[in-house]
Amino acid sequence: MSEFASTERLVRAHFRHTTSYKHVQSIEALSSEAGLPPESIIKLDGNENPYGCAPSVNQALFEHEFYHIYPDNEQRQLRQALEKYTGVPARRILAGCGSDEMIDLVVKLLLDPGDIVINFVPTFSMYSYAAENSAGRVLDMHRDENFVIDTARAVEAAIDQKAKLIFLASPNNPTGNITPREDIMRLLKTGTIVVLDEAYYEFSGETALDLVNAFDNLIILRTFSKWAGLAGLRIGYGIFPDVLMPYLWRIKTPYTVNKAAQIAAIISLQERAYYQKTIKALIQERDRMLELLSSIPNFTPYPSRANFVLCRVAGGRAKSIHDALISNGISLRYFDSPKLHDYLRISAGKPEHTDALIAALRRIC
Numbered sequence: 001m002s003e004f005a006s007t008e009r010l011v012r013a014h015f016r017h018t019t020s021y022k023h024v025q026s027i028e029a030l031s032s033e034a035g036l037p038p039e040s041i042i043k044l045d046g047n048e049n050p051y052g053c054a055p056s057v058n059q060a061l062f063e064h065e066f067y068h069i070y071p072d073n074e075q076r077q078l079r080q081a082l083e084k085y086t087g088v089p090a091r092r093i094l095a096g097c098g099s100d101e102m103i104d105l106v107v108k109l110l111l112d113p114g115d116i117v118i119n120f121v122p123t124f125s126m127y128s129y130a131a132e133n134s135a136g137r138v139l140d141m142h143r144d145e146n147f148v149i150d151t152a153r154a155v156e157a158a159i160d161q162k163a164k165l166i167f168l169a170s171p172n173n174p175t176g177n178i179t180p181r182e183d184i185m186r187l188l189k190t191g192t193i194v195v196l197d198e199a200y201y202e203f204s205g206e207t208a209l210d211l212v213n214a215f216d217n218l219i220i221l222r223t224f225s226k227w228a229g230l231a232g233l234r235i236g237y238g239i240f241p242d243v244l245m246p247y248l249w250r251i252k253t254p255y256t257v258n259k260a261a262q263i264a265a266i267i268s269l270q271e272r273a274y275y276q277k278t279i280k281a282l283i284q285e286r287d288r289m290l291e292l293l294s295s296i297p298n299f300t301p302y303p304s305r306a307n308f309v310l311c312r313v314a315g316g317r318a319k320s321i322h323d324a325l326i327s328n329g330i331s332l333r334y335f336d337s338p339k340l341h342d343y344l345r346i347s348a349g350k351p352e353h354t355d356a357l358i359a360a361l362r363r364i365c
Ligand SMILES: *Cc1c(COP(=O)(O)O)cnc(C)c1O
Pocket: 047, 097, 098, 099, 100, 101, 124, 169, 172, 173, 197, 199, 222, 223, 224, 225, 231, 234, 235, 236
């Protein structure tokens, strides 16, 4: 037997059955695939904010003089600013390298091998990815034809199977719909820890933040990647029950929130007027795009409370349309799974992005 095979046997058993995360393509990869310069790529596949961050954020990053010094591991200024923004005391807030790090931390802290995690599919794939990396068992509960969760069944499953965690995104990615507050409360009343992912809160305006005092099993996750245009700097945060905070600090890798990310997040929170304008523009563009997409043959766009639109494509053409658009320099997210067969998710962009997309779709379809 080769040396590699014997070394490979040392890998923890559950990792033989997990898969890597299916990330979106980088702008560099898209540019080389389409044979076009990076600046002419229309990237509508990652729900990023095409307006970018406020100019004063870039200015502050440029002027900062202490990049040779480690960042504040306690994130004091940032957590103070988040206390002001959320109204939740800083001692209950922890920031991470994207909210992805917070998802990872939660499963690392709470899951023993074999523990049950409830997941409402189709949804953000990080939940099952992270849970499986911690040898958790993911119970996929299917959403209905309008992507609504079956709360009664989830409550039953949480109790019967003694689930450790429930992951719920609202608005949900990739479907764009929100889960009503009553359903979130019913899930919380099971006593199972509910991780409510509010990555798109700034677009939907809907939050369960006011429930964090009433329920000590509620975790809320937020991010600067979508509304604040900071996806490339990797900064998100969580609001946690007081009792979990000492453990989270204990297990978190130090310095994962770098100095640039902390500065950018703090300034972003001071620039709410700037962001209100770009958020409003993206919401308007989302709704205009939805209208236009309805006029494309075989396209059924779903209403959305986030900064993207999910579209069903009849006739099995989603993949070929996706690929044809790539060669036109337009990148969308294509889904082909048993839960989402022949769907495209399209991020809201600038008006000229929508126009280019619709023109290309009219040519292709
Ligand atoms: C984009 C997204 C995130 C990831 O956020 P990062 O802060 O960039 O890691 C988390 N949750 C959902 C539902 C998302 O769509």
